[in-house]
Amino acid sequence: MIKHVEPSDWNRSVGPKLVQAQIRAGRHATLSRSSSGQTISLGGSSQWRHPWWTRLVYLGAERRWVAIVNPGFVNGKVPVYRARMTEWISPDYGINPLNGRRYFSDPVFGPGEERSTGSQVDIPLYGNPAIALSWRKLGFDGDDAVPQFFQDRGVQRPPNLEQQLLSGRINVASQMQKPGARLLRACDIVLHQPRQALTSTVNIEPGIVTGMSNVMQTLSLRSPSASDALKIYASSRFEPSAGIQSSIDPVARDYEEATWDEILVSTVYLLSPPNMAPESEPDARWTPFVRHNLFWNLAYAQPRLQALRDDPGTPYIPPLAGGAAQLVINFVTASLNDATRDALNILRAHSMAGRFWTPTGGGSDALFPPPPEDQRETASYGLDKKRELAAARAAALASKRSLKLDPDYPHRAEQFDLSLLV
Amino acid sequence: MAKWPRRLARTYLSLIDMINKPIKAEPGAEIQPAFQAAKATAMALQPRPGANALLSQTPYGYVISGKPQSGRFAHPFKSSLQGGKVGFVRVAKGLVDIFEPVIRVDGKKVPLSGDATHLTPVLKLTPLDGEARSDGSVETWVCVEVTPDEDGAVSKESLIEVVHRDSPKSNDPDVGRHPLALILWAKKEPRKLFQITYFNLRYYRTNPPEGAGIPHHFFL
Numbered sequence: 001m002i003k004h005v006e007p008s009d010w011n012r013s014v015g016p017k018l019v020q021a022q023i024r025a026g027r028h029a030t031l032s033r034s035s036s037g038q039t040i041s042l043g044g045s046s047q048w049r050h051p052w053w054t055r056l057v058y059l060g061a062e063r064r065w066v067a068i069v070n071p072g073f074v075n076g077k078v079p080v081y082r083a084r085m086t087e088w089i090s091p092d093y094g095i096n097p098l099n100g101r102r103y104f105s106d107p108v109f110g111p112g113e114e115r116s117t118g119s120q121v122d123i124p125l126y127g128n129p130a131i132a133l134s135w136r137k138l139g140f141d142g143d144d145a146v147p148q149f150f151q152d153r154g155v156q157r158p159p160n161l162e163q164q165l166l167s168g169r170i171n172v173a174s175q176m177q178k179p180g181a182r183l184l185r186a187c188d189i190v191l192h193q194p195r196q197a198l199t200s201t202v203n204i205e206p207g208i209v210t211g212m213s214n215v216m217q218t219l220s221l222r223s224p225s226a227s228d229a230l231k232i233y234a235s236s237r238f239e240p241s242a243g244i245q246s247s248i249d250p251v252a253r254d255y256e257e258a259t260w261d262e263i264l265v266s267t268v269y270l271l272s273p274p275n276m277a278p279e280s281e282p283d284a285r286w287t288p289f290v291r292h293n294l295f296w297n298l299a300y301a302q303p304r305l306q307a308l309r310d311d312p313g314t315p316y317i318p319p320l321a322g323g324a325a326q327l328v329i330n331f332v333t334a335s336l337n338d339a340t341r342d343a344l345n346i347l348r349a350h351s352m353a354g355r356f357w358t359p360t361g362g363g364s365d366a367l368f369p370p371p372p373e374d375q376r377e378t379a380s381y382g383l384d385k386k387r388e389l390a391a392a393r394a395a396a397l398a399s400k401r402s403l404k405l406d407p408d409y410p411h412r413a414e415q416f417d418l419s420l421l422v
Numbered sequence: 423m424a425k426w427p428r429r430l431a432r433t434y435l436s437l438i439d440m441i442n443k444p445i446k447a448e449p450g451a452e453i454q455p456a457f458q459a460a461k462a463t464a465m466a467l468q469p470r471p472g473a474n475a476l477l478s479q480t481p482y483g484y485v486i487s488g489k490p491q492s493g494r495f496a497h498p499f500k501s502s503l504q505g506g507k508v509g510f511v512r513v514a515k516g517l518v519d520i521f522e523p524v525i526r527v528d529g530k531k532v533p534l535s536g537d538a539t540h541l542t543p544v545l546k547l548t549p550l551d552g553e554a555r556s557d558g559s560v561e562t563w564v565c566v567e568v569t570p571d572e573d574g575a576v577s578k579e580s581l582i583e584v585v586h587r588d589s590p591k592s593n594d595p596d597v598g599r600h601p602l603a604l605i606l607w608a609k610k611e612p613r614k615l616f617q618i619t620y621f622n623l624r625y626y627r628t629n630p631p632e633g634a635g636i637p638h639h640f641f642l
Contacts, residue, residue, distance in 0.1 A: 023469055030472070037465060040486055048495040073618045074455065076563055076601030080539025096557075099608060126606070126616060287616030297618050299641065304631070359600070359641045361498070361517070361622030366642075416642050421628050 030033040030248045050411065053187060054266040056288035057130065060137050065282060066130035067189060067268055069232060073297040076377035077233045079131040079191060080122035096127075123234065133268065135185040136236040140177050140332045141278035146184060147291075151405050153271060156210035164343040183272040184306050185282055188238035191294070192231045194224035195302055197257035198352045204336075212332045215339050217250075219327040219350055221305060238264055244351055250343040251336065261300075263414075264293040301353040301420055309392070355420055360411035366413040439569040499619045501564055501603040509547035510613035513584055513602065517622040518641075523566050523582040534584065549610040560607040563590045564615075566623070568598040574627035576636065590625050598625060598639025 001225055025031035029039045051072035058065050071078055123129035139155040141147050146155050160328065199222050205214045218281050248255060305327060311403040330347060333339045360366045469484050471477040477607045478485040498516030503509065515522060515535040524531040531542040569581040578581065584602065585603040592599035600623060606614040608641060626640045 029475075032472070033466070035553040037470040038469040040475045040477070042475045071616055073601070073616075076565075076618055078561075078604065078616070085581075099557075122556070123539045165631075212569065253535045296620060299639070301640070304638075357642070359619065359621060359623055361624055363442075363642050371472065386508065416640075420638075420640070421626065 007103070017075045029070065029239055036075050045091065050292075051297050052265050052292060054268060054290045054292065056268055056270070058284045059130070060284065061153075063282065063283065065133055065286075065288070067133055067187075067234065068124055068128050068130060069166060069189060070263065071125040072191075072265070072294065073298050074191070074193060074230055075298075078124045078126055079230045079231055080124050081131055082120050082122055082229070082231050082233065083129060083132070122229065122231070131189065131232070131234050132236045133187040134236040135187050135270070135282065137279075138183060138184040138186050138269075141183060142185075144360055145219040147405075149289075150182075150269065150271060152403065155178060155184045176277065177275075180274040182274055183276050183278065183280060184259075185270040185272075185286075187268050189268065190235050190238050191263050191265050191298075192228075192233060193261045193300055193354065193356075194228040194230065194259060195261055196221045196223055196352055197259040197352050198222075198305075198347065198350055199257070200255040200343070200347055202251050202254075202339070204251065204339060213339065215331050215333055217329045217331075217343050217344070217346055218314075219305070219329070222256060222259060228260065228413050232265065233385070238262070240264070241353070243353060244344070244348050248344070249340055250347055252295065252342045253384040255347060257352060261356070263298075263356050266290055266292045266294070269273055289405060291405040292411075292416070295406075296358040296360070296413055298356045298414060299359055300354055300356050302352050303420060304422075305350060306353065355417040356414050357416040360413050364416045364418055368410045368413065427431070428477050438625050464563050469558055474524070485546050495620075497620045498622045499566075499602045501615060501617060503605065503612055503615035504544070506546075507611050510544040511547060511603070511615065512542065512544050516566075516602075516619070518566060518568060519576045519623075520577070521576060521582055522579070523584050531583070545584055545586055547586055547605065547612055549607065550586070552588045552607065558608065559613075562605050562607065563587050563618075564603040564605065565590060565599045567592065567618075568600075568639070569596060570625065570627055574629065576625045576632070592639070594635040597631045598627065598641070600641040601613065 023039075023040065023216050027119070032039045049069055049192075053070040055068055056065050057068055070235055107257070131318075136142065139150070140158055142158065145156055199219075199220050201218045203216045203218075205216075241262065243259075267290070269283045269289040271289060272280060272282070273285050329348065331342055334344060358366050360368075384408060423546045434438065445592075447561075466596045467516050469477060469486070471486075476487045478487070496513065496514070500514040502512050504512060513525070513534055524532045524533055525545050526532075530540075530541045534543065536543055547562075550562045552559075552562040554560050557577060563586070565585055566586050567583050567585050567587075568576060569582075571577045571580055574634070587599065590599065590601040599618065600616075602619045604616040607610050624642045626642060629641070630636060630638075
């Protein structure tokens with residue numbers, strides 16, 4: 001056995017050969033080294049990406065994360081990202097393939113007096129705008145709603161002090177951050193679709209002699225603001241519209257729907273390295289993850305404003321200026337509670353909330369077949385309970401580890417709402 | 423060239439020595455610590471296949487092969503922009519209900535999949551006003567238009583045609599229009615195409631209730 005080697009001998013003979021034996025990553029290849037070997041991966045960067053595919057990019061100069069969303073379409077139109085001048089002037093968006101110049105290099109986008117502060121510019125999604133993000137905290141220093149995917153990766157749920165106080169048992173250990181725990185931040189990317197909205201005005205004329213009140217409810221349409229547009233934006237917390245709530249009182253005051261519909265495009269997450277101090281701000285060391293909600297382009301439609309066929313009342317539709325419709329409904333009622341209930345039901349029946357769907361060729365059914373792994377059978381060890389238990393534990397652990405944020409291809413499609421056909 | 427640490431050199435040469443003289447461990451014999459270090463070195467140098475890579479081991483070394491991911495996705499109505507400044511669009515076969523749309527080639531209606539005289543029909547593009555963006559680019563659309571029969575359904579007699587339009591929405595109440603792709607123009611030249619439709623389509627028309635209104639055309 002060789003007991004001693006001079007460095008000069010090594011550099012002359014074996015060393016260069018060892019360097020030559022090293023594997024290096026070439027074009028479309030990535031190489032990762034570990035103690036168990038060198039892993040070569042090929043062609044991972046040119047995979048087909050679906051519409052609305054979202055990725056996170058860290059802008060080192062500005063020390064912040066931004067999101068870039070693949071172009072998606074609604075009724076063939078591309079949404080815009082509405083950016084403030086101060087937000088989009090500084091980042092470098094690269095070369096515009098259409099004219100060979102840098103994006104927004106035209107003088108019209110220059111920092112003129114009226115554009116220097118606060119003014120906005122609409123960038124279509126195919127221009128790959130960098131979407132500014134605002135984060136909400138999840139986990140130990142934030143909300144309790146931590147997805148299982150991140151709990152498996154070391155995100156600690158927040159201590160439930162209130163419940164412990166109520167039960168009279170305070171667990172001090174649960175109030176501390178565990179060693180190796182990670183923090184989590186999240187932000188929602190939202191699609192905003194302007195639409196016509198329903199408005200309602202109610203007049204009640206008490207009938208002195210009969211004891212019955214005559215109620216006149218006028219429904220009309222309100223157009224969205226002229227400056228509103230099909231757009232995409234980031235929100236620290238997106239809450240979908242719950243529709244017309246039973247808590248509103250259309251008799252007490254005029255009711256107006258929102259002049260837009262919104263749907264979640266994706267939720268982006270940042271996972272911290274282990275042992276980060278609570279309340280830390282995300283930086284380049286955090287790992288990005290994305291959970292998509294939309295995978296395919298969308299169609300969008302609103303229901304017609306149409307008359308009620310049954311009682312109450314006899315509606316008629318006089319035209320309004322601008323082509324909008326106005327619906328007047330008369331009904332009689334014995335009490336104010338009845339009037340509120342009837343007016344609310346009429347509001348619900350005439351809501352102008354629109355629907356998104358994905359044209360999949362499947363008609364009203366846009367459901368794809370289940371992924372193959374759902375049909376996989378588990379191995380059985382018969383009477384060997386010990387092995388069966390161990391296999392079940394291993395399977396449960398594997399399913400936890402392999403839990404993914406997005407469903408496999410063909411992903412998921414938005415279902416068509418049959419009520420639009422009425 | 424940087425000098426290698428003596429310990430690593432010794433380990434590596436030990437490894438070579440061991441390969442030249444294969445060790446046969448006897449039952450109960452102590453495994454030399456150097457062998458453990460050499461094993462770690464050998465493990466660290468061992469190539470392993472990752473995504474899209476196939477690794478073959480031969481007596482002369484390792485062979486790495488890969489099937490490159492083209493990123494292509496074959497689907498109905500897949501559209502491609504060709505022809506440079508002149509500009510024409512080729513649209514792959516897709517169906518509306520069970521019928522194949524046509525393209526007008528020199529005034530003749532040709533199915534998307536072609537016929538005996540036009541094997542690969544294309545849609546010629548002419549500059550349209552379209553929708554202008556603030557940077558001067560213009561958007562137009564390649565669409566499929568459906569003119570249903572009297573019952574509002576698609577039949578063999580219905581006209582289903584792939585056309586180039588300046589808006590994804592039809593102004594004709596009797597014609598349903600669905601966008602297949604968006605074309606971005608600059609200086610009256612088609613520069614880029616964005617695919618919109620990835621699936622076959624189903625058509626459905628709803629008529630207005632008695633009184634006023636226009637039919638609604640749905641593509642599901």
